[in-house]
Amino acid sequence: VAEYLQCSLCDELSGTIDDCCCDVETVDSTNEEHFLPILQQLTNTTYFKYFKVDLWRDCPFWQEDGMCMARDCAVCECDPNEIPQELIDSDEDEARARGPPEECDEQSGGHELAKIQFGGEEAGRAFHEWKLGTAVDADDGEGDSGGDSVLAWTVQDEDSPGMTYVNVAMNPERDTKYTGANTRRVWGSVYKENCFDGPFDGLCFEERVFQRIISGIQGSISSHIAAQYSQGDGTFGPNLDLYLRMIGRHPDRLKNLYFTYLFVMRAIAKAKPILEGLLVNTGVPDDDQRTRELLASLTSQEVPAVLRGFDESSMFKVKAEELVAECPPVLHGLEDLHDLQHRYVDEAAKKAKLKDSFRAKFHNISRIMDCVGCEKCRLWGKLEFLGVGTAMKILFDDDATHGPNVKLTRNEVIALVTVVKQLAESLSYIPLMRGLEEQRMLWRVGAGVGGIIAL
DSSP states (O other), X not given: OHHHHHHHSOOOOOSBOTTSSOBHHHHHHHIIIIIHHHHHHHTTSHHHHEEEEOTTOOOXXXXXXXXXXXXXXXXXXOOGGGSOHHHHHHHHHHHHHHOSOOOOOSOOOOGGGGSOOOOOOHHHHHOOOOOTTSXXXXXXXXXXXXXXXXXXSSOOOTTOTTOEEEEGXXXXXXXXXXXXXXXXXXHHIIIIIHSOOSOGGGSOHHHHXXXXXXXXXXXXXXXXXXXXXXXXXXXXXXXXXHHIIIIITOHHHHHHHHHHHHHHHHHHHHTHHHHHTOOOOSSOHHHHHHHHHHHHHHTOTTOHHHHTSSOGGGTTOOOHHHHSTTSXXXXXXXXXXXXXXXXXXXXXXXXXXHHHHHHHHHHHHHHHGGGOSSXXXXXXXXXXXXXXXXXXXXXXXXXXXXXXXXXXXXHHHHHHHHXXXXXXXXXXXHHHXXXXXXXXXXXXXXXXXXXXXXX
16 A cells, blocks of 8 residues: 555655755755745735736737636735825835836736646747847837836836735735636747747756746746635635646656745845845834844844755856866967967857846746736736846846845835745645645545455
């Protein structure tokens, strides 16, 4: 019986997480005991539960078929009187400090939402590579860029007239029963048109990081949908079969979920001075003080293996082994030195181009979130991609040796903390679902044995 169960259950991950310097066991224990409780409390504080978003931006890539009208697809927007005036004033001060958006240079889900399905080339045709210093115009002048900075890793709704406050805690990420061609088109555009080409084993380190992050985000979305699946009577609970089909029986997707968690946690650690220096003022002193204490606990060095599990220092950098791979064992004269210098310049240019492509692809994927036809799925897609994009901003746009020199908006901070909370919860669903599967297998074995005895 034990052997049968072992063969039938999902593979249980263990050991070092690929492209990281941390293992599954350390992540599981510290997430359950330290990070997850802090993150769940933090995202329920007044400061962190209100997110500003424009849910009505037009899809820039294809003609939309309308929004899902099902009850569970709808987002419950906040009553204006619900938002603390101190929070509104702070956001308005932040917007004034940013100044007006720059002018653009004219030349310049329901569960199907979590499936990888290919089809539709609209976003691929509309997307083109862009250089830093030029504007993104994905629909060749027919759309509105919304004033997005060309340096942004994601679409920024900050200055959109359609921005409204949403209480994220009141709109949890879960099954909405939304289905349709739109869901296949969205994920098809993400994977087929905006990821790096070629087999995974043939990708360079930076390209692998990109693919694993996209897979990790999708894996987290899948986990939440399956763990909080509509039971049809107004309640939500686990759907084991859906979980196994979408992520549980796919070790690569589970590994990418762990990887993405460590990636964002590294950004959390690097942003420690920013997070601990936040001006938290919602007009609720006790809650604000609790928020500051939780932020300090989140970035403490009690679990450095997780906070430093991903090493961004080698991203988009010329590696010595790459540089000297074709050099002679001993350099002779200026000619060899010049050759080495030219090789470095060429490799540095390739890395810079790769970073531009990395940023452009992720920015474009964030724009695709405006094409999601389920309002609640769109909310979570925009929030989570903004959160991961903020992590990229912290890790890749920061050249400071000691502490970050990037600036974050309140919305970016909210998204960063919320997405790592979602990832942390997704990791906690792995043992939960494995336990449910074990219970089901034991019941089946017991029923089979009982049937044999009865005969």
